[in-house]
Amino acid sequence: MRVVLFDIDGTLLRSGGVGRIAMERALSQVFGSPGSREYHYDGKTDRQIVRDLMRLDGLTDEQIDERMDDLIQAYLSGLHEELATGKREVHVFVGVRELLDELEARDDVILGLLTGNVEPGARAKLGAAGIDISRFKINAFGSDHELRPELPGVAQQRAREHLGREIAGDRLIVIGDTPADIRCGEAIGARAIGVATGRYSTDDLASHGAYAVFETLADTAAVLERIVNA
Ligand SMILES: [Mg+2]
Numbered sequence: 508m509r510v511v512l513f514d515i516d517g518t519l520l521r522s523g524g525v526g527r528i529a530m531e532r533a534l535s536q537v538f539g540s541p542g543s544r545e546y547h548y549d550g551k552t553d554r555q556i557v558r559d560l561m562r563l564d565g566l567t568d569e570q571i572d573e574r575m576d577d578l579i580q581a582y583l584s585g586l587h588e589e590l591a592t593g594k595r596e597v598h599v600f601v602g603v604r605e606l607l608d609e610l611e612a613r614d615d616v617i618l619g620l621l622t623g624n625v626e627p628g629a630r631a632k633l634g635a636a637g638i639d640i641s642r643f644k645i646n647a648f649g650s651d652h653e654l655r656p657e658l659p660g661v662a663q664q665r666a667r668e669h670l671g672r673e674i675a676g677d678r679l680i681v682i683g684d685t686p687a688d689i690r691c692g693e694a695i696g697a698r699a700i701g702v703a704t705g706r707y708s709t710d711d712l713a714s715h716g717a718y719a720v721f722e723t724l725a726d727t728a729a730v731l732e733r734i735v736n737a
Pocket of ligand 1: 518683
């Protein structure tokens, strides 16, 4: 049995900057500043983005934590609003739907998510892309932990509950577009597959220890082969 854990942004889909727009607006509303424009959101959890940006603006962790819940609520409201306008296209990357269909049809694979998005944000983005979140049975979200390296352990625990038995770390396969995705499962021995549909090249992702790398997920048979033989 293998659990295949997909990242969302840059891996399954690109949401046309909707997440960043909603986050900057929420930060402005709640903290009075949208945060540095140079900061990269990819590979981070939502709450980590808030903390990193507001620390850069000189806030203490206490000040950040006081308003974190309000911030996430404001972000989710903005995200829903922005997605509802339909002004920005949520683009599902080539091969993603086919790969999900193939994996879902197998009885030796369980589909899951491992994403920095808080759960309602993940649901909203996937919904806008026409991907039913209920297809993913074992999930770890940014709402489960602020630090991505903690998320594979969360997924492993949920896999144990789902299956009713232990599952070795190397039966978890993380698929993502950033070095943070590739490295997050190191502690439990998870395998990582990098896909260069985000900001990083296949060489970048390979240099962080990816078990396999692909330019895109278009070649369903090739990706599937690496997953089921991982
Ligand atoms: Mg990503």
